Amino acid sequence: MAEADGVSARSVPPYLREAELIKQGAEARVYRIRFLGKSAIVKERFPKRYRHHVLDEKLTRRRTAQEVRSILRCRKAGIAAPVVYFVDLSTNCIFLEEIADSITVREHIAAAQASGQSVESLHHLAEKMGRVLAKMHDEDVIHGDLTTSNMLLKPERSGDLPLLLIDFGLSFVSALAEDKGVDLYVLEKAFLSTHPNTETLFQKLLQSYTAASKKAPAVIKKLDEVRLRGRKRSMVG
Amino acid sequence: MHLSSGLELFPEFVVTQLLFKDVKNCAELRKMAMEGKIAGALINPSMVLDPFQTLLAANKAVHVQKIGKMKTRSLYSEIIFNLSPTNNISEAFKRFGISDNDNAVLIVLVHNKEEAYNKDDVLSKADGQQIPADQMSTLSDLAKIKKLYKVAPQEEKCGSVLDAVICRMAAKDVV
Amino acid sequence: MTVVIGFEGSANKIGIGIVRDGEVLSNPRRTYITPPGQGFLPRETAKHHRGVILTVLREALDEAGLKPADIDCVAYTKGPGMGAPLVTVALVARTVAQLWGKPLVGVNHCIGHIEMGRLITGANNPTVLYVSGGNTQVIAYSERRYRIFGETIDIAVGNCLDRFARVIKISNDPSPGYNIEQMAKKGKQYIELPYTVKGMDVSFSGILSYIEEMAHKMLSSGQCTAEDLCFSLQETVFSMLVEITERAMAHCGSQEVLIVGGVGCNLRLQEMMGIMCEERGAHLFATDERFCIDNGAMIAQAGWEMFRMGQVTELSDSWITQRYRTDEVEVTWRD
Numbered sequence: 001m002a003e004a005d006g007v008s009a010r011s012v013p014p015y016l017r018e019a020e021l022i023k024q025g026a027e028a029r030v031y032r033i034r035f036l037g038k039s040a041i042v043k044e045r046f047p048k049r050y051r052h053h054v055l056d057e058k059l060t061r062r063r064t065a066q067e068v069r070s071i072l073r074c075r076k077a078g079i080a081a082p083v084v085y086f087v088d089l090s091t092n093c094i095f096l097e098e099i100a101d102s103i104t105v106r107e108h109i110a111a112a113q114a115s116g117q118s119v120e121s122l123h124h125l126a127e128k129m130g131r132v133l134a135k136m137h138d139e140d141v142i143h144g145d146l147t148t149s150n151m152l153l154k155p156e157r158s159g160d161l162p163l164l165l166i167d168f169g170l171s172f173v174s175a176l177a178e179d180k181g182v183d184l185y186v187l188e189k190a191f192l193s194t195h196p197n198t199e200t201l202f203q204k205l206l207q208s209y210t211a212a213s214k215k216a217p218a219v220i221k222k223l224d225e226v227r228l229r230g231r232k233r234s235m236v237g
Numbered sequence: 238m239h240l241s242s243g244l245e246l247f248p249e250f251v252v253t254q255l256l257f258k259d260v261k262n263c264a265e266l267r268k269m270a271m272e273g274k275i276a277g278a279l280i281n282p283s284m285v286l287d288p289f290q291t292l293l294a295a296n297k298a299v300h301v302q303k304i305g306k307m308k309t310r311s312l313y314s315e316i317i318f319n320l321s322p323t324n325n326i327s328e329a330f331k332r333f334g335i336s337d338n339d340n341a342v343l344i345v346l347v348h349n350k351e352e353a354y355n356k357d358d359v360l361s362k363a364d365g366q367q368i369p370a371d372q373m374s375t376l377s378d379l380a381k382i383k384k385l386y387k388v389a390p391q392e393e394k395c396g397s398v399l400d401a402v403i404c405r406m407a408a409k410d411v412v
Numbered sequence: 413m414t415v416v417i418g419f420e421g422s423a424n425k426i427g428i429g430i431v432r433d434g435e436v437l438s439n440p441r442r443t444y445i446t447p448p449g450q451g452f453l454p455r456e457t458a459k460h461h462r463g464v465i466l467t468v469l470r471e472a473l474d475e476a477g478l479k480p481a482d483i484d485c486v487a488y489t490k491g492p493g494m495g496a497p498l499v500t501v502a503l504v505a506r507t508v509a510q511l512w513g514k515p516l517v518g519v520n521h522c523i524g525h526i527e528m529g530r531l532i533t534g535a536n537n538p539t540v541l542y543v544s545g546g547n548t549q550v551i552a553y554s555e556r557r558y559r560i561f562g563e564t565i566d567i568a569v570g571n572c573l574d575r576f577a578r579v580i581k582i583s584n585d586p587s588p589g590y591n592i593e594q595m596a597k598k599g600k601q602y603i604e605l606p607y608t609v610k611g612m613d614v615s616f617s618g619i620l621s622y623i624e625e626m627a628h629k630m631l632s633s634g635q636c637t638a639e640d641l642c643f644s645l646q647e648t649v650f651s652m653l654v655e656i657t658e659r660a661m662a663h664c665g666s667q668e669v670l671i672v673g674g675v676g677c678n679l680r681l682q683e684m685m686g687i688m689c690e691e692r693g694a695h696l697f698a699t700d701e702r703f704c705i706d707n708g709a710m711i712a713q714a715g716w717e718m719f720r721m722g723q724v725t726e727l728s729d730s731w732i733t734q735r736y737r738t739d740e741v742e743v744t745w746r747d
Contacts, residue, residue, distance in 0.1 A: 036296060075396065078391035078392060086297060097400075
């Protein structure tokens, strides 16, 4: 993160200069900030110097807008995603609700495995994930970057474990089974490489997904195809 | 009684919300606002669930004024416009501004932290009973809000109606 | 000392190179160049290769100052690539291996690029962007495989550039990509073109069909020049490539980038990738046209790695394949 400070100072919006940087990604920086009396998260899409500035501005603006649209679309369908408070299109910053006391699914699974819990104890979570993703795909929202780091768990007093999806930066709208299949394939690869020995967990997720969506058979078929050919055709020439 | 909040993004400003019920002179207030005699946004409180909602509208209004991208003519009309889920300006004024025969009003002032502003001036103009601004929900018409913002039952599974309203306000420019 | 000779001819370049323990002793090559507006087809390409291969073989041995007896192993491109040219070259490699009594090693063309890139640049464990007329992949090594993190979902970037060159009849000599690059330098206006990145993948068929359709209109209306189009196309497709490379780097926590493949010669691509690397504190490795463009030595180098781990190809297994994914190969020579 050290090199990020020198670089970020150049282009950071004034209100973020004092904010706490919590994550630096390839596309965006994530900060914690006080906003209208609440603790909020700011996702800043910073300019990319290697791109032509016209392309950069258009792309960054488009992605910011797309992320906000996807969040709203998901929420309207009852899929949990952080509330959007404010969008600053002049700096491509999205102000979002901070989900207090949340942990990522990645952290949760890692902790469960580290403490020696059986994989079965995580089946409930896997089923939930399957249902949420089915709902999202039924809304024709393709997340584009499904990983266990992009899913949050917010422990509730009732013992229930609401699941939130975050990071819709690469999302797009598509009804194609192929796109949904690839969305799941991305998650499968991320899942299995990050959490070894969890094949049964992912199977549970897919079972739950299939039960929750009428369009699932076509999607799973595409997922199988994508797995077999390792994604896409090799081109010739 | 009233609620004064700072805008972290614009530290030089303060937003003050004053809430009145049993107001008898809404017509007069509305006329005064149109003539520029009240330096504040006069909002129909039945359309507001929580002071946070108004704060967001005010924050956005100050922001667009600063970057020269206001859609309406003044900061105060912009605040009213920002509350609306659509980009239709006249509709926003109609639904979120006050009408002559309303009996409650939420007055939102935006002023410089440094300047001394005359709250009493505003208080004296409204012929009604001031109630604490954080009691805004007592004057909200939930059914009307849900209808106007088109909040469907399934959305309430993942958040409050306020959450749904806020998201629409924020996403208005990009949907 | 291990000396390996490598035969490459999967597309329109036919190259034969000799490598001895990391030293490139010779690397002659010929390119089949078609007239402007035309691409190269398998039959004619194979015919071209057949016509020159023995000459190139002679050059390879002579430049290295070696005789067949000095060779320890014969490596050839097993795939991927165009069928007829691959067969032509494989045939000669097989024949030569039998004549000289040397073991045969079938090499994956993409891995050839990677291994030569690693050798020449000394990159330790880079995220590899492999970009050519036939391939566009972002690759990272993990647990005995060159894993594909991102790739094109339709055509390769080089294919996109080559086909655009045909539309406006840019010369194919020395290569369409090279000529686009020179013209792009004179471009002044940025024209907005479709930009398609989906997660870790890219798609070029959209931008190609767009520009194929619009090019003549834009040029005849005087809206822009051919140079502007070249410039805009490069800026757009290269941005896409840099983006997916960066994403893979962020995913793997990598601090090195290696660009291989013919399109990797492009200095603007290298420049853009360099800026991205600089912003992340990462290091960019690139090679020049001797090794970026398909060549025999890269096959020899990959063959050398495989051979010293005991991987040889039996004659009965020495067929070629048009489809051969980079992650199908077990990378026994790295840990």
